[in-house]
Amino acid sequence: MKRIFLIEDEAGLVLTLTDRLTREGYAVESATDGEAGLERATREPFDLVILDLMLPRLSGFDVCKELRRRGIQTPIVMLTARGQVVDKVVGLKLGADDYVTKPFEMAELLARVEAHLRRAPATPHPADGYIVGDLRVDFRRAEALRDGQPVELSAREFQLLRYFIEHRGATLTREELLNEVWGYNAMPSTRTVDVHVAWLRQKIEPNPRHPQFILTIHGMGYKFAG
Numbered sequence: 001m002k003r004i005f006l007i008e009d010e011a012g013l014v015l016t017l018t019d020r021l022t023r024e025g026y027a028v029e030s031a032t033d034g035e036a037g038l039e040r041a042t043r044e045p046f047d048l049v050i051l052d053l054m055l056p057r058l059s060g061f062d063v064c065k066e067l068r069r070r071g072i073q074t075p076i077v078m079l080t081a082r083g084q085v086v087d088k089v090v091g092l093k094l095g096a097d098d099y100v101t102k103p104f105e106m107a108e109l110l111a112r113v114e115a116h117l118r119r120a121p122a123t124p125h126p127a128d129g130y131i132v133g134d135l136r137v138d139f140r141r142a143e144a145l146r147d148g149q150p151v152e153l154s155a156r157e158f159q160l161l162r163y164f165i166e167h168r169g170a171t172l173t174r175e176e177l178l179n180e181v182w183g184y185n186a187m188p189s190t191r192t193v194d195v196h197v198a199w200l201r202q203k204i205e206p207n208p209r210h211p212q213f214i215l216t217i218h219g220m221g222y223k224f225a226g
Helices: 011-023 034-043 060-069 085-093 106-119 155-166 174-182 190-204
Strands: 003-007 027-031 048-052 076-080 098-101 129-132 135-138 143-146 149-151 171-173 214-217 221-224
Touching: 003 011, 003 034, 011 027, 011 106, 027 034, 034 060, 048 060, 048 106, 060 076, 060 085, 076 106, 098 106, 135 155, 143 155, 143 190, 155 174, 155 190, 155 221, 171 174, 174 190, 174 221, 190 214
Parallel strands: 003 027, 003 048, 048 076, 076 098
Antiparallel strands: 129 135, 135 143, 143 149, 171 221, 214 221
16 A cells, blocks of 8 residues: 655645545545644655645645655655646755645645655665664664664564654555565464464553554454554
């Protein structure tokens, strides 16, 4: 499932776009100011960013410029009420891939989103690691720390944690986890996934009985909500 990050401060538009994009089969996350959007777009892998130009705390121009400066090449579609050509030119020069002016037809935005997702390479994995709460995961060293203390993880537990992090926000079925983490030829049962998830929760969750990172999606599978 493709992940779309919406950085927009207009609550009504956030709800409308989230609802429509979700119905189109995308996983949608959102932020309502430029600073929060920049921070999250930098540390999480998204397939496309829809970025409003006029944002509190940090403008869409600045967010776009900083993302590109940091080497984030995720496609960016700028969304703005402005219609001046100069704004479009500035946005594109700063690294935006497209520009849609409000008010817009939803069909037009969806068509542009689909076009950029077709052309874009697969979402890159976080290069170095991930931090959430008191948990720090270092992919290069294959290690995890809680409050600065090492977390003893087996190789399989670390692979499972990494897969969750790289697909955070998406609901993952037990079958997908078996195929992607254990491999098509391993042939363990879905119970194996449940056992490893329980072990992971014991090691990384502040309260394993009430997990805040690895959530159970009843009837479907699991979601990493960090």
